[in-house]
Amino acid sequence: MSRILLVEDEDHLAQGLAYNLRNSGYDVEIASTGEAALEVLERQTFDLILLDVMLPGISGLEVAETLRKTGHTEPIVIVSAKDRTADAVAGLDAGADDYVTKPFDLDEVLARVRGALRRQVWGRTFPNSHAPETLEFGRWQIDFQTFLATAPDGEELRLSPKELGILRLFATRPGEVVSRETFLEEVWGLPGSLETRTVDNFIRKLRRALEEHPSRPRHITSVRGAGYRFVP
Numbered sequence: 001m002s003r004i005l006l007v008e009d010e011d012h013l014a015q016g017l018a019y020n021l022r023n024s025g026y027d028v029e030i031a032s033t034g035e036a037a038l039e040v041l042e043r044q045t046f047d048l049i050l051l052d053v054m055l056p057g058i059s060g061l062e063v064a065e066t067l068r069k070t071g072h073t074e075p076i077v078i079v080s081a082k083d084r085t086a087d088a089v090a091g092l093d094a095g096a097d098d099y100v101t102k103p104f105d106l107d108e109v110l111a112r113v114r115g116a117l118r119r120q121v122w123g124r125t126f127p128n129s130h131a132p133e134t135l136e137f138g139r140w141q142i143d144f145q146t147f148l149a150t151a152p153d154g155e156e157l158r159l160s161p162k163e164l165g166i167l168r169l170f171a172t173r174p175g176e177v178v179s180r181e182t183f184l185e186e187v188w189g190l191p192g193s194l195e196t197r198t199v200d201n202f203i204r205k206l207r208r209a210l211e212e213h214p215s216r217p218r219h220i221t222s223v224r225g226a227g228y229r230f231v232p
Contacts, residue, residue: 001025001026001027002025002026002027002047002048002117003026003027003028003029003044003045003046003047003048004021004026004027004028004029004046004047004048004049004050004113005028005029005030005031005037005040005041005044005046005048005049005050006018006021006028006029006030006031006050007030007031007032007033007034007036007037007049007050007051007052007055007060007063008030008032008050008052008079009032009033009052009054009055009056010052011032014030014032015030017050017106017109018030020106020110021050021110021113024110026113029044029046032056033055033056033057033058034055034057034058034059034060034062034063035057035058037049037051037063038063038066038067041067041072045074046074047074047075047117048074048075048076048077048113048116048117049067049074049075049076049077050077050079050109050113051063051064051076051077051078051079051091051096052079053078053079053080053081053087053088053091054081054087060078060079060087060091061087061090061091061094062094064076064078064091064094064095064096065094065095067095068094068095068160071158073147073158073160073161075097075098075116075117075161076091076095076096076097076098077096077097077098077099077100077112077113077116078091078092078096078098078099078100079099079100079101079102079104080099080100080101080102081101081102085101088101089194089195089196092188092190092194092196092198093196093197093198093201097116097161097162097188098112098115098116098188098189098190100112115189116189132144132171133145135167135168135170135171135232136232137210137219137230137231137232138210138211138212138218138219139151139152139212140157140210142159142164142167144164144167144168147159147160147161147164149209149210157209157210159209162187162188162202163202163205163206163209165186165187166183166187166199166202166203166206167206169182169183169186169187170220170228170230171230173230174230174231174232175229175230175231176229176230177223177226177227177228177229178227178228178229178230179192179226179227180192180199180200180227180228181193182227183199183227183228184196184198184199203220203228206220207220218231219231219232
């Protein structure tokens, strides 16, 4: 049974959403503030976080950013007010995996949750028979099953599901130009037309972690106006 942390300060909405998520087979815990959510996540693990943007105290955006900076890799689905689409995009840039706008349709929320959980599994299971289980470039070996990048000297880096998704897509298309739209659609499951710097931010993080000279990358290269190319 997948565990979901629902972060929502409107009690009637939180209780109603939790009821329907539980009826769909999920184990749900509710936190009413960002601070409470961070405290719960220090003690417990969850498979997904459903996170409202407009919270008392620290915002949902700050919660998402804090979680990613501290190594949390669970999927985060942002819930944004209908007239605050910019918040949803900012949430993606802070590390969220998807978003849904208020007022929302319950079936849409459940579909977003299923999709985020499915993509997390997809990052481990390799439905594409051409996708390798490991990827080597520079001094790193990437293991898609363990989410670890290891170097010959024993150094290890733990990568997030989205970072693994990007590298997995690169691994299936070595030498090809992959557009930002393709990354959004295949790694995030979002419309490629979405205006966001999410892909660029993740590419920047991967370069800092894996390239010997991040400002002059040899393996994860930019193609101006088109996207990115992976050079093994």
